[in-house]
Amino acid sequence: MLVLAKVALGLGATLAMTTAYVFHEGVVRVDVDERRPGGSHVHVWVPATAVSAGMRVARLAPQHPLEQAAEQAKPYLPVLRVLAKELQKYPNAEFIDVTDEEQHVHIATVNGKLRIDVLGDDETVHVQVPVETLMDVADRLEDASRSARTEEWHARHARHAFASE
């Protein structure tokens, strides 16, 4: 009985620690609701830690999807990085609010999370991303872009050496 209690405590503590670790960066949340017949309803909640971990794993994939994404996003990475860093200073602020006859778009930070809300007549979109995750994504993409450049340099160098032989 005592052994069982100890095992249960150990498991419980491990589960609590794992849960705390997984959610300590917050949650990336995407909700899309289309108000038309057959319209899609997408509700995704992903722990922000999983995003960082996923990007680390993606770098090991043979097709180098992260390097390709980083190359495409390269011109915007410095802006994303600076913006994410600056947003950390404004955990609760309203940045953009556009209201017209058909839509209401609202971009703000709430408790350190970037929130984008689009309320339309036929569609509602809510996106919530912890600002820290934005920083993390920018860092990972920058690393991937750098390693893609290094690989390209090595490949070119090897081709050049082979040709000169």
Added chain:
Amino acid sequence: MNLCTRGFLKAAAILVLGLFALAPAASPAQAATDTDQWIHIRVTSRDAKGEVVRINVPIEMAEKVLPAINKDRLHDGKVRIESGQVKDVDLRAILDAVRTAKDGEYVTVQSNENNVRVSKSNGMLYIIVTDKEQAKKAAAKEDAGKGAKASEPVETKVEIKVPMKVVDALFSAGKDELDLVAALRALSAHGDTELVTVKDAENDVRIWIDSKNATE
């Protein structure tokens, strides 16, 4: 204390320590203060649709983000002016003349189409433009659509008020460049200011600076 209780306490202690260790660390970025200056842009449409655009940007954030944008004429927080745009006008010389001159009204143009006033007072540069022609065209177009009798044209009035220090900072980069970052820095040092007001038949536009982080 029996073994079970001791085990429970141990596990609880480990859990609490673990949670403290995993709690998000204090953000390395310094949090914004109430004295931070914000640039606000508000566009209100006068038509029945009632479109409203509100943009609030901390000046410090704009100062940091602008140099990271390198596109077209914007590089390192500076905008390149094509020499063709200014032709033979020496903006720097004009600016020097305005800076050293006494307070007063420098340009007054009154015509059937426009009224333009440029003046300087207490370290501020004022530019006021009233466009009558645009309003007449807009009213005529509206009346033609309705087939009604002519309505009273609403003039387009643009009022720009810029601290001279900001103008100086804007032209501090070089001959064919405008230094936006330096201008923002000067602007944030100046304090609360109403910068631009545009009123026409379609929209009201207001650009101002204060220390509030939301539009009033």
